[in-house]
Each structure stands twice: as C-alpha cells, then as structure tokens.
Amino acid sequence: MKPREKPLLTVESDGYVFEILASDGLAIPLHGGFIKLTSKEYAVVEATYAYGRIRRETSKGKLIEVDDVEPVMFIAEYKGWQAG
Numbered sequence: 001m002k003p004r005e006k007p008l009l010t011v012e013s014d015g016y017v018f019e020i021l022a023s024d025g026l027a028i029p030l031h032g033g034f035i036k037l038t039s040k041e042y043a044v045v046e047a048t049y050a051y052g053r054i055r056r057e058t059s060k061g062k063l064i065e066v067d068d069v070e071p072v073m074f075i076a077e078y079k080g081w082q083a084g
Helices: none
Strands: 009-013 016-020 031-038 041-057 063-079
Antiparallel strands (some): 009 016, 031 041, 041 063
C-alpha cells in the first residue's frame, strides 16, 4: 500500500474523516438485503468492513492519522418500484 494512495471514497462524520482505500487483497463478504418501506418504496442495505485511514484533530489542534479496518453500511432508497 502506498502511504498517500488516493482514497476510493471519503466519509466525514462527527469531526472524523475516514478515507476508504483499496486493500491489498483482504476481502470480507457483503451482508445485506431489502427493506420494504411502503408498497412502492424499498431500501437496499449492504454492510461490510473497509480498510482505510481515519483522520481527526485533537482538542489541542494535533492531527491524528490511523490506518484501520472499520465497519461501513451503505443504504439506497428506491421509490416507485414494484416487484413482479
């Protein structure tokens, strides 16, 4: 892994930045499914783990970076679609 590889996806939340990076071969299967919200609205949910770099700034202004494997979840909502 190159130290400053360009992230595939960047997620920002609660003062943290998680840059999802390409793994060197680690593969963890996705888990997910469909959720029926209404008669014509569905959500597709996929959960897995992603290798990446977490960055955050401390209260004293110091930048901390840690490479880690973190759980991630993706949700897509579909409207106006019916099975059949």
